[in-house]
Amino acid sequence: MDLHAEERPHYIHIDQNEFTYRKQKKQKEEDIAVCVCRLDLTNLDNSCGERCLNVLTSTECTPGYCPCDVYCRNQKFQRCGYSKTKLVKTEGRGWGLIADENIKTGQFIIEYCGEVISSKEAWRRFLTYESQGLKDAYIMTLDAHEAIDATKKGNLARFINHSCQPNCETRKWNVQGEVRLGIFAKQDIHTGTELAYNYNFEWYGGAKVRCLCGAASCSGFLGAKSRAFMEDTYLWEDNDDRYAVEKVPLYDSAEDEPSLKLLKYTNSTARDETANVTNEQSDMELSTGTTPLSGSGTFVAKSMDSVPEALSKSETIQEMGLEAKDILHISMLSRRPCFDATGNVQHTPGGTSMNGSKPLGCRKVKIPAEKQVDPKLVIQMLSSKEAQQEVLMYEDIKLDAASELDSLYNEIRPVIEAHERQTQENLPTSLAEKWIEASCAKYKAEFDLYGSIIKNLICNLKSRSSESKLIGTDDMDADHNSEVLTYLTY
Numbered sequence: 001m002d003l004h005a006e007e008r009p010h011y012i013h014i015d016q017n018e019f020t021y022r023k024q025k026k027q028k029e030e031d032i033a034v035c036v037c038r039l040d041l042t043n044l045d046n047s048c049g050e051r052c053l054n055v056l057t058s059t060e061c062t063p064g065y066c067p068c069d070v071y072c073r074n075q076k077f078q079r080c081g082y083s084k085t086k087l088v089k090t091e092g093r094g095w096g097l098i099a100d101e102n103i104k105t106g107q108f109i110i111e112y113c114g115e116v117i118s119s120k121e122a123w124r125r126f127l128t129y130e131s132q133g134l135k136d137a138y139i140m141t142l143d144a145h146e147a148i149d150a151t152k153k154g155n156l157a158r159f160i161n162h163s164c165q166p167n168c169e170t171r172k173w174n175v176q177g178e179v180r181l182g183i184f185a186k187q188d189i190h191t192g193t194e195l196a197y198n199y200n201f202e203w204y205g206g207a208k209v210r211c212l213c214g215a216a217s218c219s220g221f222l223g224a225k226s227r228a229f230m231e232d233t234y235l236w237e238d239n240d241d242r243y244a245v246e247k248v249p250l251y252d253s254a255e256d257e258p259s260l261k262l263l264k265y266t267n268s269t270a271r272d273e274t275a276n277v278t279n280e281q282s283d284m285e286l287s288t289g290t291t292p293l294s295g296s297g298t299f300v301a302k303s304m305d306s307v308p309e310a311l312s313k314s315e316t317i318q319e320m321g322l323e324a325k326d327i328l329h330i331s332m333l334s335r336r337p338c339f340d341a342t343g344n345v346q347h348t349p350g351g352t353s354m355n356g357s358k359p360l361g362c363r364k365v366k367i368p369a370e371k372q373v374d375p376k377l378v379i380q381m382l383s384s385k386e387a388q389q390e391v392l393m394y395e396d397i398k399l400d401a402a403s404e405l406d407s408l409y410n411e412i413r414p415v416i417e418a419h420e421r422q423t424q425e426n427l428p429t430s431l432a433e434k435w436i437e438a439s440c441a442k443y444k445a446e447f448d449l450y451g452s453i454i455k456n457l458i459c460n461l462k463s464r465s466s467e468s469k470l471i472g473t474d475d476m477d478a479d480h481n482s483e484v485l486t487y488l489t490y
């Protein structure tokens with residue numbers, strides 16, 4: 001570092017996160033993800049490269065368990081495999097970090113290290129630092145429950161400044177059971193270029209810092225989309241039209257984040273094709289933003305980790321007419337098991353981005369009604385005993401699968417409650433696997449039941465119409481057939 005000693009910023013350098021409010025997790029052997037890469041000493045570039053199953057799910061290989069052994073290239077966080085960077089003094093933005101080599105798109109630059117603390121503690125520290133007059137803020141969100149504070153202890157990543165048009169981004173990786181925050185290149189970066197990422201969503205820095213990034217699309221403030229910005233009741237400076245209320249950007253998490261529409265479970269009649277839901281309370285959404293609750297009936301959670309937090313909002317859930325297990329069920333089944341490119345947490349819901357959408361709660365949502373088929377009624381329409389027995393058998397299997405899933409939920413409940421008390425234990429992989437298996441079994445049972453109903457109704461229809469042609473009772477069967485056809489249309 002080309003700095004005079006007296007100018008050097010004061011902080012304690014650490015290479016690994018420190019755990020001050022809880023113990024670091026010890027990964028259980030059964031939870032270690034082992035990839036299927038093959039060590040090829042003649043081509044070491046293949047050792048846990050971009051096609052490694054762990055790399056694809058943003059999980060680092062665990063030393064001693066990777067088939068590529070010491071040649072594994074997927075342990076960059078653990079081995080501090082950083083890009084070369086240099087600390088420099090910027091104009092107006094304090095210290096900053098520049099690239100000290102050419103960096104390629106997607107390249108890991110550095111881990112954001114600091115003290116891992118609870119979100120509650122993060123807010124407490126943020127207010128304390130602010131009251132102490134600390135100008136620079138160094139607390140970043142890790143997940144829905146935790147943050148990293150690099151104010152007193154950290155590494156060079158703490159010097160990376162914010163830009164509204166950044167060349168870097170944050171991504172979360174799973175390293176031996178802990179989530180870790182890394183800074184990655186969003187584009188090719190030439191040596192000597194300042195590194196910057198967008199602090200939005202992740203930053204505990206308040207709304208009072210004017211952004212000097214100089215980008216044409218600059219939002220005016222640091223963390224303009226952060227929770228702090230939205231909640232802060234700061235009195236704007238007089239005669240400064242950058243602080244004019246109408247110029248303060250409105251935050252709509254749906255514009256930036258993938259979201260998942262949760263369909264409300266309805267007991268609507270089979271003839272209801274769709275329901276146009278304008279009632280705000282019927283519009284429920286899981287998205288990946290950090291804002292906890294925005295708008296009545298809108299439910300925003302950050303990640304799989306947030307589901308339990310989401311569940312604790314029991315009032316909202318009751319308003320929605322949803323049971324906690326329904327939410328867990330839907331969210332668990334709709335996750336992609338990887339981190340997304342925008343740096344959001346692993347296992348984000350795989351919904352679509354909703355650019356240009358109206359503010360939440362005002363949108364009209366077309367929700368298809370769930371159609372109910374009663375197998376007992378279907379059985380009455382079937383003339384063959386075998387057909388009736390087959391449908392009954394599949395119905396039994398479906399009921400068993402549903403009750404298996406319900407009882408498994410009771411096993412998962414303590415983990416959810418632990419999350420709510422913030423003494424969090426992650427859901428053990430074995431239990432998560434059981435849940436997925438039980439969910440799949442239930443879907444298969446439903447598929448088999450409805451498949452059997454369709455097949456037997458069609459056979460019934462065909463045999464009745466050929467019989468009635470033979471004995472001339474076409475009209476008598478017309479009513480019955482139209483009833484069957486109604487069911488088949490469902």
Ligand SMILES: C[S@@+](CC[C@H](N)C(=O)[O-])C[C@H]1O[C@@H](n2cnc3c(N)ncnc32)[C@H](O)[C@@H]1O
Pocket residue numbers: 009092093094095096135136137138158159160161162163205209210211212213222
């Ligand atoms: C994580 S620190 C970055 C390193 C900091 N510049 C330093 O000297 O230690 C975040 C602080 O840097 C400053 N900063 C970062 N990006 C900025 C920007 N685009 N405009 C103005 N200030 C910025 C703000 O004071 C912010 O609280």
